Amino acid sequence: MSDNQSKNLDQIINEMVDVVEHSKDEIYEITEQSRNEYDVLSKQIEEIRVEVKQLIESGDQLAYKEKLARNRLAKVSENFSVYSEDEIRDAYEQTHAIQSDLKMTREREKSLRQRRDYIERRLKSLEQMIEKGNTLVSKVSVISNYLNDDFKNISDLIEDANQKQSFGLQIIEAQEEERRRISREIHDGPAQMLANILLRADLVDRTFRERSRKEAMEEMKSMRQMVRSSLYEVRRIIYDLRPMALDDLGLLPTIRKYLSNVEDYHKISIELSERGEFTSLQSKYEVALFRLIQESVQNAMKHAKPSLVQVKIEIKSNQVTVVICDNGIGFDLEQKKDKSFGLIGMRERVEMLDGELKIDSKLGKGTTIYIKIPLTD
Structure with a gap:
């Protein structure tokens, strides 16, 4: 194994350790936020x-x-003949005032009961989320210790480049499995809770509508839109972590869905061109191709400011070719070379499959990414 190969592998492992540690911190932070919210809601209830x-x-x-x-x-x-006009008026006004106070008290009681029931459901959801968060932190800590203790000097144990490639593929497969699990966790947790909040907003909306409070109605409508946006973001994050459609539908339907979501979210035009038969691709190729296209499109959205992105996929009996082209602002290849973690990750993923990756970009001329991956049994 060459010194450069050893350094590259050590770099990948170090980056993995950093990602795992960062993920553990994020999970811990979410768990602590949930615990703080639990304490606040407990006092409120x-x-x-x-x-x-x-x-x-x-x-x-x-x-x-x-x-x-x-x-x-x-x-x-x-x-009527016995009582004066003032006494009669006083009797009516006093009765009406007491009835109004009674009605307002009952309405307030009903509203508080509904709020109490909602908080009780929310507390149960938070208890489950805190428990899952503690479990995830423990598991991620085990993974982190494993990486630090056993993988730091893995370069010394690998004898040639083929062993390195095999090891790299195992790392990627482990990452994909972890993403799949985290995706299901988030889907069953935050996304469901946001949906419940939306239902609650609708209930509050109807309550205020019956009382004819126009200003409150507008506020509730705004709240519903915010919740819908939050729910969209959570589901988008879930899709980025691990699109479950990749397992259920295959590569092309998943890519179509992903590009359609990006197109709707960023309000740009994305064209997809596909040629060949994709039904027989192995899982490792499907995952790699999806991640490469995802990373390319995300880079374009973040940095290039394009109005049009074109994705072309062609599969033959012995290779897959992918071209991602945008009409954005482009970049200087010399300045960008070896400084972008995203591009480094793409190159590593392609090289692990014995493929080729070429990037053509100029300032003001857009960017084109060419990917060729050979297919083996």
């Missing part, structure tokens, strides 16, 4: 329970007063 109890007692007292007031009003109504 105790306060709500106290207030509900007070409202029930106050409502019972008002109900008793309302009964007395109605009796007095009935008595006054039956004997």
